[in-house]
Amino acid sequence: MRISVIGCGYLGAVHAATLASMGHDVVGIDADAEKVGHLARGFAPFFEPGLEELLAEGRATGRLTFDTDMALVADCDVHFLCVGTPQSKTSELADLTYLQAATRSLAAHAKAGSVVVGKSTVPVGTVLRVRSWLGGTHVELAWNPEFLRQGTAVKDSLVPDRLVYGVDDGDAAAPSVLRALDEVYAPLLHAGVPQIVCNFATAELIKSAANAYLATKLSYINAMAELCDAAGADVTQLAAAMGLDPRIGQRYLAAGLGFGGGCLPKDIRSFRAQARELDVDSVDAWMGLVDSINVGQRSRVASIAAELCGGSVSGRRIAVLGAAFKPDTDDIRDSPALDVALRLGEAGAHVVVTDPKAINNAWMRYPQLQFEASVRATCEGAELVLLLTEWAEYRKLSPDDLAHIVARPVVVDARNVLDRDEWRGAGWTVRGLGTGLQVPEAAVSR
Ligand SMILES: NC(=O)C1=CN([C@@H]2O[C@H](COP(=O)(O)OP(=O)(O)OC[C@H]3O[C@@H](n4cnc5c(N)ncnc54)[C@H](O)[C@@H]3O)[C@@H](O)[C@H]2O)C=CC1
């Protein structure tokens, strides 16, 4: 099939590359000429494991091209809308202006009978607005939300947990829309990936509800972490034991600094705003609590840092390990790690940050912070080390080696991933989140 993908960011570039790997002819369209330039030369404009290999393969077979010119979608049978829907700058609502502009521009070129498929995450009711933006164009419409995670986006796209097709059940064209989507995803359906066919509103809500549930699980375990700290219990053991019940499950129960990124935070706020518009107070209140617990984790870590510095971080050298919002990505959108680093910097600390992949993005956005490429340079002379993003290399650090570099061997393991006994054995004071550990008075710097 000939397919276009409009918007080639973290979602669209991966979607385009995986569709080409399934044998389709794909043209990726993006408004950002620099990004398109990278992609067209076979380079990923951001770090995503496995993406560059797929881009190279698509380039070699000639099945994958990228351009800024929307006119190139004219002969495509299916168009995927993958542009951003960030949080509005003035409210909790999703900003749909990119989606509107992309849809209008697509409408001017899409051929009659082609199928426009939305993938961006949108508030319920948006599909009807997209239809109006398409104007009188004789195209069909479907909504096919995406559930991939950054860091494992290629695998998640090639082996998804499910495919959701939102279609207009009252429309006579629905069967042909479903046939088109089945053809796009034929290899996945053949491999047994479950498929859910539903109406537009359900498809939109499935996506929002899934992200809201993940966020709920994370804020729940972080609230338990606070309780564990207050009661002298250990949240990692609590989560492991809870997760052995298959009705609960182990995943998304890692307590710590909480969630960030370009999706969960803005999606729960948008969900909240939708609930308010629809007069569903329970969801409004629920999402508000999930959000405030999550943001509260960031101030908790900043307070713990101050506590370990004797009440104030002012003038203290603090090493921060991690800038990306999670490991295996260079994405710093709403990064909990950078949020904490900025809070400490604003409180007068001399903050030095490192990250295996995200330093460039972070430095361009926050030039007021100091960045170093190596853990060694970051930790040299530090009075406090904060592990804020749990990259594999940070989990494997040698506490013995690091103890010789820092000024004071005190670490806040805000992701609860270090081997506490090993670090304590090497002379470190280790403070986790919800690990119930009391910090010895002697470790507090006055
Ligand atoms: N990043 C992720 O892991 C996932 C994202 N999503 C959803 O997918 C959507 C996109 O997210 P990301 O890829 O992360 O955002 P992004 O910001 O990385 O990418 C969006 C891209 O759209 C382009 N764009 C904006 N306006 C355009 C226009 N008029 N014409 C052509 N291109 C245009 C931008 O230049 C940018 O490259 C959002 O709704 C997000 O919630 C859904 C599942 C996973």
Ligand SMILES: O=C(O)[C@H]1O[C@H](OP(=O)(O)OP(=O)(O)OC[C@H]2O[C@@H](n3ccc(=O)[nH]c3=O)[C@H](O)[C@@H]2O)[C@H](O)[C@@H](O)[C@@H]1O
């Ligand atoms: O809509 C989206 O864009 C995507 O949002 C999330 O994916 P993503 O943001 O890439 O990352 P996650 O792996 O879900 O992690 C989100 C945040 O939660 C944190 N997290 C995750 C798991 C955990 O146990 N504890 C925890 O604090 C991570 O550090 C990270 O900051 C969802 O997992 C995807 O299914 C969804 O498609």
